[in-house]
Amino acid sequence: MNLIVAGARKEYEDGLSVAELIVIENVETPMYVSVSVNDEFIKSGEFETTIMKENDNVEFLYFMGGGE
C-alpha cells in the first residue's frame, strides 16, 4: 500500500494502524505526537483502531515549546 507520510510517498504493508505507523516511522516523543490523516485529526485514543488505506496522507505534528 502506498502512503504519503510527512510529504513523502512510500510503500507500506497493508492494514497498518496509525499506532503501528508511529513505531515504523520512529516518531520522536510518540506519546505526544498529533496525527492527521487526509487533513483530519485522529483522536489519540483511536491510533490503534485507525487503519491506513491506499494513498492516505499522514502528517505528524510535534510540540515545539521554544520561543524565548
Place this chain on the structure above:
Amino acid sequence: MAFSNEQLERYSRHMILDEVGVKGQKKIMKGRALIIGAGGLGAPAALYLAASGVGVIGIADADAVDLSNLQRQVIHTTPDVGKPKVESARETMQAINPDVEVRTHKFFVTADNISSLIADYDFVIDGTDNFPAKFLINDACVISKKPFSHAGIIRFQGQLMTWVPGEGPCYRCLFNNPPPPDAVPTCRQAGVIGAMAGVIGCLQAMEAIKFFTGAGKLLTGSLLTYNALSMDFRKIKLARRPGCAVCGENPSITKPFDYAAPVCEGITI
C-alpha cells in the same frame, strides 16, 4: 493622515509595492500589534514591526536580559544585560523608528490579565517559550476573537500558524493539551539555533503586516514547518477539530485559565 517628507522616504520601499501602496502603509500605521515575550521570536518580530511603522506596538515580558539570551534575542545588546527586556526592546525599537508608539507591559500574561491586555490590540504575536503560556494565549485569543500568530522553535526546527476568527484550526485543535512538564524537550535543555528565532519571528511579523494591509493570504488552516538541516519548508493543511475544547462546536473552555507553571524551569513568559 498626511505623510511627512521623512515618512515618504522612510516607507518608500513599502509604498512602491502594489500590494501595499500609500493605503497599505496607512493601514500599517493605524495597526496595533501586541508581542507577548520579548525573546527569540519577539525580538525580530518587534524590530521589523517597528521598522515597518506599525502605529502601536505592545511588548509584554517580565524578564530581564540575560547573557545567554544574546545568541538569538537580537533586539537586546551586551550593555542591556540585567535591564528589563521590555525596556531594552523599547529603546531599540524607538531608535529604529521614533514614529511608533511602544507600550511596555512588564509582567507575565496570566488568565487574570490577558483578556484586558489583548483587548487594546488588533493582532497578537505569541513569542513565548512554554506550553502553559501558548495555550493561554490561544484560548484568550479564540475566546476574544482576536487574530494571532502562534509559533514554536527548537533545535533546528520551527513552526507557525495564524488564527483568525472562523478560519482554520486553533492551536488547541492541533495539540489538545500541554504535555506534562519535561515530557518534550525545551530550548533550555535541547538548544536552539539562533537564526531559527530570526526566521520564524520574521515570518510572524510578516503575518502581522499581511493582516494589517490585507495583502495576500494569511497562514490560516495550515501549519508551516521549517527544518533548517534539510532546508525543507512544509505547509501542512489542517482542519478544525469539531470537538476542540475552545473553538469546537460545544466548547468547554469559555474563559482563559492558567496551567500550573513547570516548577523546574521557573516560568518565563
